[in-house]
Amino acid sequence: MRKSHGPAFRAAQFDLAKCPACRGKAVITGVFHELACVQCNASGWVTAETGEALPLEVLVTQLSIRLQAAEQRLELLGRPAIAVGPEAQYNENNRRGPGATNYTGD
Template structure:
């Protein structure tokens, strides 16, 4: 079952400056201008319902994840993906073992 969700242009809420909350003297409360989302409809300058906001953010997250995956694939094809994190310790020879052999400390 496929259902298309129309993308609504969103802008930052000016009441809370996109934070979603308003800080009082003794408390912090959700912004009434954007229902705590930090974003409003560009055309109407009104807050979206929570259901609409979830749909809009899901569409944007899915789009961003697809773009990240496409960029990762392009970098891999070009051979430019650097190995980072724990896997970097196992790449190449660190010459820390006996006679300059690879030693990881495992």
């Protein structure tokens, strides 16, 4: 390992797994009501390697990293496809029709 002074430049991303005690639901069913899961600090997530609960400060950072990555993937999937070639020319307004409307040649 290299010596370093101060905090890391980037937050390290840990592999998370669903809590085996509550199965990722953050609560355990008691006799009369649901109780907060003690094993995962009522988050539903533990470290994949050790199965231990993360400290709340680290957990918030890890969940934020995962949420941002998921939002980025959804944004990429939701973008409309950009038309290229003849399709692009057919769909855009070329102002060659009557009253400067689109003329497609059909």
